[in-house]
Amino acid sequence: MNPKVDAFLSKTNKWQAELEQLRLLLLDCGLTEDFKWNHPCYTFQNRNIALIHGFKEYCALLFVNGALLADIHGILIQQTENTQAARQIRFVKMQEIIKQKSTLKAYIYEAIEAEKAGLKVDFKxxxxxxxxxxxxxxxxxxxxxxxxxxxxxxxxxxxxxxxxxxxxxxxxxxxxxxxxxxxxxxxxxxxxxxxxxxxxxxxxxxxxxxxxx
Structure with missing residues (x-):
């Protein structure tokens, strides 16, 4: 665990428990914990896989290259029409994370495999x-x-x-x-x-x- 992430989460007033749960889930998938762009970031062989964010209305697991994922469950969200690579999965309560634990892990492993394969988003x-x-x-x-x-x-x-x-x-x-x-x-x-x-x-x-x- 990265001490910078510990400090970040300790100062988080909202979604702290949910972000902690996402953190443990990502670490359980074998990712390395870092702190980039003012948020906890999880990497595989120094390549960015995912970040966790807390917003006013929801918290989110953000896949840096989420556009490469198949999204068979239809849960990935494109933040804005101009966002090309990143995709979010949003949560408003802890139970949603716990209930989707196996699905979330499958998405994380798919993102890791995409990095291993060297897949790239076609930026337009x-x-x-x-x-x-x-x-x-x-x-x-x-x-x-x-x-x-x-x-x-x-x-x-x-x-x-x-x-x-x-x-x-x-x-x-x-x-x-x-x-x-x-x-x-x-x-x-x-x-x-x-x-x-x-x-x-x-x-x-x-x-x-x-x-x-």
Missing amino acids: TNSKLEFCEEFQAILDKNPDLQTAFEALTPGRKKAYNMYFSGAKQPKTRYARIDKYSQRILDGKGLNDCVCGLSHKMPSCDGSHKYLRK
Whole structure:
């Protein structure tokens, strides 16, 4: 068990028991526990398989490349129409997780086999977001960044895309992308607070500027 996940779950006010149950289920399938994009992440041979999330109305088991799964039970959910690879299974109570335990394990094992086979999601150009050439090239070469960007809300994606594309010179576009790539990997939006001091989370209200060294 990863201590970062222990700390994350200890601070979780909602869905703590359900997330703990999902955590044990994923570990029981032989996955390695990590902490990426501000959420518990489960990997196989350093390749991302699944994450667990808690939202206002539900908690979820998210398969990073869920689009590759057969989904014979019809339980995978595409978060938004722009989400290409990731798929969720949502829960609103513990009994749902316990009742579907064998099914969930089957989906996890199928996701592992897809990674072993080297299967890839065929990412299609997003008709609503036309990326600048530099950003698209970097996404194509960095699967982790591609996955993290896909996991962002549509509003956050649009903000990044506008900011990167808004620079006139390729050099400036590359500089912006390089500067904000880690923020994307951390699951943060362009204007989200990264220091935890803002009184208007997740947005940054500039509170960090008033700290005295």
